[in-house]
Amino acid sequence: MYDFSTIAELTAEAEKAGLPISSIVISREANESQKTYDEVVAQMRHSWHTMKDAIDKGINNPQKSVSGLTGGDAPKIYSMLNASAGKSYLGELACCACAGAVAVAEVSAGMGRIVACPTAGSCGIVPGALYAAHRYKIKNDEPIVRSLFTAAGFGMIIDEMACIAGAEGGCQAECGTAAAMAAAALTELAGGNPEAVAHAAALALKNLLGLACDPVAGLVEVPCIKRNGFIAVHALTASDMAISGIRSVIPPDEVVMAMKEIGDQLPLALKETAGGGLAATPTGRRLKEQIFGKQTE
């Protein structure tokens, strides 16, 4: 029976067993939930299909959000793959990751079906990054499904050691965790060993430390939707760094603890209260009034 409560423990378990991190996480989950290994994998397969459906929907059917504030950006950035391909700096794969992530976030804002990953606000990052890997590198769905367990393993640890909610730790906790999850999954898919996987997660999280949660009108739209697109690409960068041999100078668990500490220090105005940052800009306030009317404070 495998168990872990820190990144160091998870990597050590994997290395000792000579297995990828995904296997450790699947075994632990099967044991904890008293299901078979195959049942647990089947459940994740369903989640992956739900993610892909959301991407298809978001890329093909531009739709406004409930508030009317956002919508329709996923098809735009996706068009950079084809029509405007010559002008794209990112290139196809990264552009596809960005479009996929924005697509899922827009579907969520339009009251479509998504998989929280780890939250609804950050629901596009992991699917977008993995969708791009799937489309350009790993055609088979099964390794992708397995890599989602690797992502989950890091999310579980960060949730336990720190937090994953914007209201608690700012956006670094929400989108930062999603970035670490995506980077870990990508690195395992690219053939990185457990150490490289852990460092990809650390690098991704480290570079988002301090990120505020200041959504306009308190809605999960601005800056959240485009941020999903940016951070899917960010995860690709972290994976490439880790695969190339780059290591985080600060060990992964310490990066997580730093995130927690910064989260505790962040003022309430930057923790999903819509009291500061972008939400408190003149335009942010005007949009809020436009959506909810004057009387609501």
Next chain:
Amino acid sequence: MHGVFDIVGPIMIGPSSSHTAGACRLGLMSRAILGSQPFTATIELVGSFAATYRGHGTDRAIIAGLLGMSPEDERLPHAFDIAQEMGLTYSFIPVRKSGVHPNTAIIRLTDKDGHTVRVEGASVGGGNIMITELDGFRLELSGTLPSIIIAHLDRPGVIANITHLIAEAGGNIASVRDIREKRGQTALVVIEMDDELPPVYVERIASSRHILTAFTVPKL
């Protein structure tokens, strides 16, 4: 530690786990407590629910739950139309109330036969909920396990009799909480079970001495 599918999951209708998925669950739980299709619903929204419900689809999510839809049901955004088809009339009232969780809803329901319930509960994060008040009784009901809710006269031996019947059914009790308003009057007991209790035993509890009502609430 949370499980894999709490982190990669739940599958849900966006945009917000607390303001949409959790709201839907509050509706679902209220419906389960009523035990039938609601006919009228009055929903008071408090705090952040009151301030942002329209932008998060909180209102539609609660109605969807009241109609029996789960947080991942793709009909959720059309809940208002479906409510009309199914003859549910409803109203939402933003209110100010202090000392409660910021994402609180107070849901009053009646069904066709005139049964009513008043359920107060909060969306506590990640789509999870906590029912905090039922018909004036304070309680804690999260819906993570199937539960039995029993209103009884506060007399000696009542709880022993209930647990005895549950043991006879082979049921395993996860927790028991007895809440009484005033000594010697009515009390409410909430029993969380590992598995759902067979309906015959629920009926036997309901028809026991000193029991006013007994009903089950499924795991959400």
